[in-house]
Amino acid sequence: MKVHEEPGSQHTSQGVAVQSQVRLEETNRKLKLANLIFDHIENGAVVTDKEGNILYFNRPYARFLGLEAEHVIGKHVTEVLEGSRMHIVARTGKAELNQIFTSRGRDMVVQRIPIFEDGKVVAAFGQIMFKQVSDVGRLANNLSLLESKLKLYEKELTSLRSSRYNFDSIRGDSLPIVNLKEAARKAALTDLPILLTGESGTGKELFAQAIHQSSSRHKQTSVHINCAAIPKELFEAELFGYTEGAFTGAKPGGKPGKLELADGGTLFLDEIGEMPLESQPKLLRVLEDKLFERVGGNRMLKSDFRIIAATNRDLEEMVKQKLFREDLFYRLNVVSLEVPPLRERQGDIIPLARHLLGKIAENYPGSRYQLTPAAEKVLEGYHWPGNIRELINVLERTAFTIDGNCIDACDLPFYLSRQSPTSLKSGQWDLGAVVAEAEREALRKALELTGNNKAKAAKLLGIHRTVLYKKMTKYLIPLG
Helix, strand or coil, X not given: CCCCCCHHHHHHHHHHHHHXXXXXXXXXXXXXXXXXXXXXCCCCEEEEECCCEEEEECHHHHHHHCCCHHHHCCCEHHHHCCCCCHHHHHHHCCCEEEEEEEECCEEEXXXXXXXXXXXXXXXXXXXXXXXXXXXXXXXXXXXXXXXXXXXXXXXXXXXCCCCCCCHHHCCCCCHHHHHHHHHHHHHHCCCCCEEEECCCCCCHHHHHHHHHXXXXXXXXXXEEEECCCCCHHHHHHHHHEECCCCCCCCCCCCEECHHHHCCCCEEEEECHHHCCHHHHHHHHHHHHHCEECCECCCCCEECCCEEEEEECCCHHHHHHCCCCCXXXXXXXXXXXXXXCCHHHCHHHHHHHHHHHHHHHHCCCCCCCCEECHHHHHHHHHCCCCCHHHHHHHHHHHHHHHCCCCEECHHHCCHHHCCCCCCCCCCXXXXXXXXHHHHHHHHHHHHHHHCCCCHHHHHHHHCCCHHHHHHHHXXXXXXXX
8 A cells, every 4th residue: 555645744854854964064064173173282182981991082192102093092091191090080070280190201291181061070181281391390480581571670660761861861061971972872882792980979870771772672671780789699690590499598490590681681780890700700601602501500591682881990900910800801891981970070060960959859849959159169169079979969968958949058068168177287287286277177168158157157067156156266267
């Protein structure tokens, strides 16, 4: 008996078949994509069922172990990876992250993760995080380096950037300073080592910053080391960095040194004359080939930096006395720039003082400090052994103590105008005579600076006006 199909049922069956075919093709496409993604997990990955039998083994993992991925499918994971714990993770449902796993003589860092469905473990996923344990150390070093650089950049952003010096920031129109700035500008265009010399307080660090800012390395950092401020036993760790366990108290993971942080930028070694003698040949080697090792390490590191050194000591004399290496001196002294003391640029003293007072006034809103002619005369007549640093100290102290904005000669520290006793005759160097002559000269100078104003002279000397009159009478100084 023949059954006749309804016309509509045939079309329905064909529609179901088409939909099934579309779903099958979509499933195959997704499966192919999943396999493709799985094979692109670079360090290696494996999937097992809940019993530990291998379901997937990607090609990078197979290549790494020298296997064919197709040949291990269906095998128990311990047959392929001796000591594997994939089946244990599948049984316990507890993930194992960043574990050391040794297979075929290789130490690796792996993670094993259980895969759940409806609350039950159905598979386990394993992945190599690092093919060698040493890769973890290198990553830690890189992170440590980045952390140190970040802290250095933050410090620069809050301090150096707000007062970043360039050659226009260095005040002075005297011939010595103009010539020096011109020579420094030319040096900034090269990558040659620079040695800045000069007395303490002359502004060598300002020139180092200005040279860096005018160089092709200005977008990178300038790293500063004060060789006199670092204990001898810690100097190399500070300069070269150190590895974990290099010495007692070493930071876990180690720490990069200033040489690493200066890569691409400038390394400024201030007070280079105080650098430990035993560390000097190591620095010389770095200057020659830009290669070095961290303290306690055995891996060569490379840093591309430009070096600027500064000192207030006579390095040539130190070389003669065997206190500084001759070869290092010549390596540093390629471009020699001597910063003149303030007493040799007398014409810059008052313009520089006015500029500094402007900066000081920024700390006291509403203030605009001015120097009287008498005060300017005192500043110009002083020999400034402490150079610009001493000038800053004097002006800051004076601005803090005066009432108002006008700085007169009597407001300045008295020692600026004090002269050495020169009128004593030979053989009169007993203490009483020296003190008397010094006191008489101080009285005369104070009266001269204040235009014979007794009140101001007494204030300048730090004594009461009655005491001033008594001493003027004692030393036969006219009261009128």
